Amino acid sequence: MKRLSVLGSTGSIGSNTLRVAAALRDQFEVAYLTTHRNARLLLQQVREFRPRAVAIFDETVASAHTVEFRKLGVEVYGGFPGLLEISRQQDVDIVVNALVGAIGLQPTLNALRKGRRVALANKETLVLGGKLVMQKASQVGAEIIPIDSEHSALLQCLAGEEANAVRKMVLTASGGPFRERAAGDFQNVTVDEALNHPNWDMGPKITIDSATLMNKGLEVIEAFWLFGLDISAIEVVVHPQSIIHSFVEFEDCSIKAQLGLPDMRVPIQYALTYPERRPAEFPRLDFTQLSELTFEQPDFEKFRCLDLAFQALRAGGAAPAVLNAANEEAVSLFLSRKIKFDQVPALVEDALTNCDYNSCSSVEDLLRYDTCAREHVHRALGTPLG
Numbered sequence: 001m002k003r004l005s006v007l008g009s010t011g012s013i014g015s016n017t018l019r020v021a022a023a024l025r026d027q028f029e030v031a032y033l034t035t036h037r038n039a040r041l042l043l044q045q046v047r048e049f050r051p052r053a054v055a056i057f058d059e060t061v062a063s064a065h066t067v068e069f070r071k072l073g074v075e076v077y078g079g080f081p082g083l084l085e086i087s088r089q090q091d092v093d094i095v096v097n098a099l100v101g102a103i104g105l106q107p108t109l110n111a112l113r114k115g116r117r118v119a120l121a122n123k124e125t126l127v128l129g130g131k132l133v134m135q136k137a138s139q140v141g142a143e144i145i146p147i148d149s150e151h152s153a154l155l156q157c158l159a160g161e162e163a164n165a166v167r168k169m170v171l172t173a174s175g176g177p178f179r180e181r182a183a184g185d186f187q188n189v190t191v192d193e194a195l196n197h198p199n200w201d202m203g204p205k206i207t208i209d210s211a212t213l214m215n216k217g218l219e220v221i222e223a224f225w226l227f228g229l230d231i232s233a234i235e236v237v238v239h240p241q242s243i244i245h246s247f248v249e250f251e252d253c254s255i256k257a258q259l260g261l262p263d264m265r266v267p268i269q270y271a272l273t274y275p276e277r278r279p280a281e282f283p284r285l286d287f288t289q290l291s292e293l294t295f296e297q298p299d300f301e302k303f304r305c306l307d308l309a310f311q312a313l314r315a316g317g318a319a320p321a322v323l324n325a326a327n328e329e330a331v332s333l334f335l336s337r338k339i340k341f342d343q344v345p346a347l348v349e350d351a352l353t354n355c356d357y358n359s360c361s362s363v364e365d366l367l368r369y370d371t372c373a374r375e376h377v378h379r380a381l382g383t384p385l386g
């Protein structure tokens with residue numbers, strides 16, 4: 001029996017993780033859960049999985065529901081300290097980080113410090129603190145197993161291969177809902193249109209990132225840290241059907257790819273059972289039902305965010321932290337209908353041009369750059385930092 005802690009259990013990845021854990025009840029016990037403010041869903045999850053404790057980030061919601069949870073024998077921790085408390089619990093084997101945003105960095109580091117396996121969906125952890133996080137993992141000998149379907153695909157393609165045999169990694173991108181829309185029309189994109197992803201059903205932030213292609217940029221940075229390749233050996237190809245989740249090309253001209261229907265339960269289960277594979281009852285890919293698999297170059301001019309992510313990775317230091325923070329603020333402003341879709345890349349570019357990001361050797365440094373970038377976005381717009 002392995003004990004799981006699921007950070008962000010009320011989100012898209014968190015809920016799917018619990019569905020995987022429920023199907024593998026003989027192997028996994030759910031010990032801890034956390035939410036931002038969705039106490040109603042958390043309560044349902046508590047009734048089903050009977051964890052030892054939960055954390056609710058929103059202190060008001062946490063206080064309002066403490067009695068209800070305690071009646072079920074479950075301790076409630078509140079606020080950011082509560083999330084940190086859950087992430088450093090001793091009696092777990094795997095911490096699933098399904099939080100969204102930079103808030104995920106410190107819980108990942110806490111779990112690694114305890115030597116736990118981190119099943120990592122929260123890509124912002126590595127975008128923000130890739131160097132520190134990978135150093136910590138190797139220092140303590142803890143594993144980071146990616147949940148992102150592209151990185152899970154890369155990990156699966158690399159199984160049994162020598163690192164020096166790899167020539168390049170190719171991350172596939174669906175291209176999002178605006179692959180065929182003219183860039184000149186991006187100012188008219190509505191929130192509902194941007195939230196309508198053609199292939200994947202995900203939380204709002206990553207869905208907008210998929211529409212701007214920032215998501216692929218963040219994944220390039222994540223791949224860089226996870227697999228230790230040169231930037232020039234990481235490529236992106238648009239594959240609108242989302243059947244091939246990524247490729248690895250080897251020195252001998254062989255290419256390995258990992259395929260499957262777009263269903264996050266597959267990489268989630270792999271991250272939990274790695275390096276083993278367990279039987280699953282998810283829908284299976286039927287090749288005879290596939291009409292085509294197509295591939296095209298990404299349009300870096302139309303999707304500026306992808307280019308900006310490569311630029312930030314090349315710039316190094318805390319540039320990816322600045323990129324990430326500015327993007328989080330811009331996406332949040334777009335989702336609350338305060339800015340237009342085409343302002344997202346403009347605000348990220350402005351932050352990268354004007355914010356400092358040179359020296360960076362600690363979490364405190366990273367968080368300082370993160371805050372500066374967020375403040376910069378709001379100063380540029382004259383809006384208050386939330």
Ligand SMILES: NC(=O)c1ccc[n+]([C@@H]2O[C@H](COP(=O)([O-])OP(=O)(O)OC[C@H]3O[C@@H](n4cnc5c(N)ncnc54)[C@H](OP(=O)(O)O)[C@@H]3O)[C@@H](O)[C@H]2O)c1
Pocket residue numbers: 007008009010011012013014034035036037038057083098099100101103121122123124147148149200201202203204205206264
């Ligand atoms: N969804 C996917 O298919 C997918 C695929 C690959 C990678 N990822 C990555 O996985 C991560 C999670 O994505 P998602 O789509 O599952 O997001 P989501 O549906 O928005 O869920 C995020 C979870 O984190 C909680 N949360 C949000 N802000 C928080 C805060 N400030 N403090 C504490 N908890 C907070 C949410 O609580 P509430 O429910 O109360 O909001 C929810 O439980 C992201 O980094 C994303 O890029 C997602």
